[in-house]
Amino acid sequence: MLSEAQVVQDRGAGPDLYGSASQAGVWATDKLIQAGGAWSIKIPSSIKAGGYVVRNELLALHDQNNPQFYPQCANFQITGGGSAIPSGVEGNALYSLDEPGVLYNIYEDQKKPIYKIPGPALFTG
Numbered sequence: 593m594l595s596e597a598q599v600v601q602d603r604g605a606g607p608d609l610y611g612s613a614s615q616a617g618v619w620a621t622d623k624l625i626q627a628g629g630a631w632s633i634k635i636p637s638s639i640k641a642g643g644y645v646v647r648n649e650l651l652a653l654h655d656q657n658n659p660q661f662y663p664q665c666a667n668f669q670i671t672g673g674g675s676a677i678p679s680g681v682e683g684n685a686l687y688s689l690d691e692p693g694v695l696y697n698i699y700e701d702q703k704k705p706i707y708k709i710p711g712p713a714l715f716t717g
Contacts, residue, residue, distance in 0.1 A: 621650065631648065633646070633648075636676070636715065636716075639672065639717060640675050640676060641669075641670050643667065644667070644668060644670060645666070645667050646665065646668070647663055647683070648665075649661060649662060649663040649664070651693075651710070653697075654698060656697055656699065659689070659694050659695075678715055681711075681712045686711050687711045687712075692708050693710035
């Protein structure tokens with residue numbers, strides 16, 4: 593998440609703070625389909641009021657060794673009374689193409705019990 597001032601300064605670099613909470617044995621796309629295409633996130637109340645950009649991204653792993661990234665961004669205004677200013681992560685530094693979560697083989701690795709979501713740690717503000 594970036595403040596509007598950071599977006600103007602960084603010319604749209606796409607950070608991500610929150611990632612997604614994982615649930616064992618359930619893919620995020622399955623949850624998205626069940627919810628009719630809607631996805632909700634909770635913005636921590638500790639975040640300072642102002643305009644922000646949040647990046648949401650789906651990662652398709654069906655084509656082995658060719659991950660497909662589907663990012664989307666949303667602008668919104670926080671009106672709460674928090675004081676935390678998230679530092680964000682630049683879009684080109686969210687993850688690397690050699691991370692286990694990006695290279696995960698959905699046809700063979702499901703025998704392994706854990707999928708590690710790629711990207712930075714979640715904001716805990």
